[in-house]
Amino acid sequence: MSDKTGVITKIQRELFYVSVGNEVYPSKAKGNFRNKKITPVVGDKVDIHIENGLGFILNIHPRSVLLHRPEVSNVDKCFVLSSIKSPNINLMLLDKFLIMIEKNNLDCVIVFNKCDLLTEDEMQSYSDIYRNIGYKVIFNSNQNTDVNNKLLNEFKNHISCVIGPSGAGKSSTLKKLFPNEDFVSGKISDKTQRGKQTTRHIEIKRVDEDTYVLDTPGFSSFDLSFLDDKSEIKKNFIEFKANSDKCKFNNCDHINEPKCEIKKLVEKGVISKSRYDNYLEIVEEYEKFRRY
Incomplete structure (x- = not known):
């Protein structure tokens, strides 16, 4: 029996996977968290008590950032991935994401995926909207054989969260950028133009010594409950x-x-x-x- 401090790297099936050095301990949250209406999230630094290989979360350290939808903590950079075609872009969803990112003072990169499906004029029109107000915009295509080094370099030395709508190609992009990691990807349904499979859990991956990446579930709606005031x-x-x-x-x-x-x-x-x-x-x- 011992007590250790680590980071929640994955939540799945009501278990919290806590990384401590090179070890990962499946853990459960103590009942007093429910009584306090506190839920541990991926990215939380926590203290755990270990018995027979199973951890019990005793304490959650103060969070520097807590994002809503997906609920992740302590990230410092956010990548918003969206396709412009297949499925068509949802600018309302993108602008809601940006409100959440600005509220949390995070560095932001907008990635327009599937640029192989776009004309130069289409790329320019969407680029102008967001670059002109100060956002970094990168166009990406996973059909290209070469890795998008400009995009890859944006992840270096950050704890990054990757968010976006279903079918935008988040997991496919991450698998190409980080081939040694097991990011889940899915195919687009011709009928619904949405992902047949999407990431079903939130997980942070350590892709090199100072670089961590969270892939998150895709979704098609986003409420405003993260706002405290109009x-x-x-x-x-x-x-x-x-x-x-x-x-x-x-x-x-x-x-x-x-x-x-x-x-x-x-x-x-x-x-x-x-x-x-x-x-x-x-x-x-x-x-x-x-x-x-």
Whole structure:
């Protein structure tokens, strides 16, 4: 019997797999966590008590970051992978992801997958929306024989979380970048244009000495329960934050207020109309969510 400190690297079938050095201990959470309404998540640093090879989680260390959907802690970089075709891109979902990432002050890379299916004009149009407001955008195709070294280098020396919708090619991309790791991949159904198989559990993998990667389940919807207040929506649209000090009102919501700088920039084409329209829908969704 002994007590050790490690990191939860995988959760599956109500077991928490805790990595301690070169050993991994399947562990259970003590009942007092349920009483406190605290759930251990992948990435948590924890203290465990070990009996006969089975660990019992005693304590969860303070988290630097806690992401919602997927619930992971202590990451410092987030990759949002999305296809533009097969399945078609969902900009609303992408913009919700970006709100969550900004709220947690994470470094972010947007990866548009399956670029072999795109024209140059299509790539440019989506690139412009996000590069023009400061996001790093990388186009990737897993049909290419060469590894995308530009993308690979972005993972170096980070604890990274990879998120995105079903069918975006997250696991296939990671398997190509890190061939020695067992990332799960699935095929796209022609009928539904969604993944036939997707990652079914969350797991962090140590791909080299200072590089960790979390592949996460794909999904097609994303709620706003990670937000504490409606104002967090406008605060985490980075192009709004950069220009809102020019609005007439300090607390401008950029919806019905007069002399709103954000609406002016949308009319001029400086701020993407798709981003602004998604902002309006997200605000409306949040108000309905809080009402019920």
